[in-house]
Amino acid sequence: MRFVLASQSPARLALLRAAGLDPVVVVSGVDEDAVAAALVEPAPEELVTALAKAKANAVIDDITDLDAVVVACDSMLFIGGEMVGKPATPDIARERWARMAGGSGVLLTGHAVVRIDGGRRTKEAAGTRSTTVHFGSPSQAEIDAYIATGEPLQVAGAFTLDALGGWFVEGVEGDPSSVIGISLPLVRQLLAEVGVSVVEMWK
Template sequence: MRLYLASTSPARRALLAQTGIEPVLVAPGVDEDAAVARREAELGRSLTGPELVSLLAVAKASAVADAEVAGRTVDGFVFGGDSAFEVDGRLYGKPHDPEVARQRWREMLAVGGGTLWSGHCVLDRRADRSGAVAATPSQPGGAVRADTVPPVRPLPASTAGDGVIADVTPGGSAMVADGDRVVAVDSAVLTFAADVSADEIDAYVASGEPLEVAGAFTIDGRAAAYITRIDGAPSAVVGLSLPMLRSMLLRGFGATWHELWAL
């Protein structure tokens, strides 16, 4: 069974590869700024963290799901993901500029930490779905403890078009299902070391690592030494929540994780 990753992110590909999954990488070509601007214009306000990452996750997966990849139609599951870091009510995307990254680190350290929002969307584009077992909110794909994954809810009619998820508390998660689509948001609360110096910030920014990543840090890189605690799935901080993706496949489509392994 194939998993198409609507992303060219090396971190997301490596994360999946570590678990035995070799995804097909496809650049979604989504204008993220335009998509967010349209949604905010419709709402007349700024998007929350969960709204932003779920909106873009859906947009990315949708852009790849009905496209041709290497001259062939997509046959498998399509995953789209997005991340944003929230500090004291402010959402941080990719800083791009060294001075912006430096200022964000000062602000993050002053507060002490923040919430990493991770948006997920899985679309079922398997050519043969005859053996699929669709899970439902009242009949999940497997037995679960109440504290491990959020319940699968029907997608509210008001958000059926874009799959936006709004009601998630920091450190929490939510999952909604709508036919061949499952959308979810997971989050992790991070605590930074209290004694990171200005010299350390300058050295980290000079490495170039924080410039093109949400929140201006990577937990799987040089910044790992500056993060003292993670409350939530560590993989969500890297780029996608592996426990959430597994749950989406199982509870949304009756597909097991090991079916995606590249054996």
């Protein structure tokens, strides 16, 4: 059985590889704004889980393995009463860091798992993991330098835990792997729900 990661995130892929898996990457190409717009006043958990499910469903037809599990994720930061994803511009990233600095936010990652047996979809499971992130207070020069790298424009909430953004994170309460983009404990649980043992997938 193959493990299919429906994501182009290098952080998710690196984390899974470090955790003993050898994922096949199939990028979903889902229009996240369209999926979100179709929901009526979704709760934060509902939003990220719906996006993860949409990504998993989008790649099913591209899976050529007869037996596989497809795993998709979506992360967003809940801060100041709103859900935010990747900042579209440096100015938005700068404004976001002005709000985040010295404060806290909740990083939510929705997960969807679909099992395929004999080329046919047989079982699925989904869930969300929430982790509180405490941000440091970088200087304006540090924020400008960070934004200039381009990294915060590529990631939910305009920060990373496992790369350059880690310099500006004071701590997390909860699952650090979920902040990186995929919760290893939750994926293990969801795989078990569809009848797959993660230890049997270790390379």
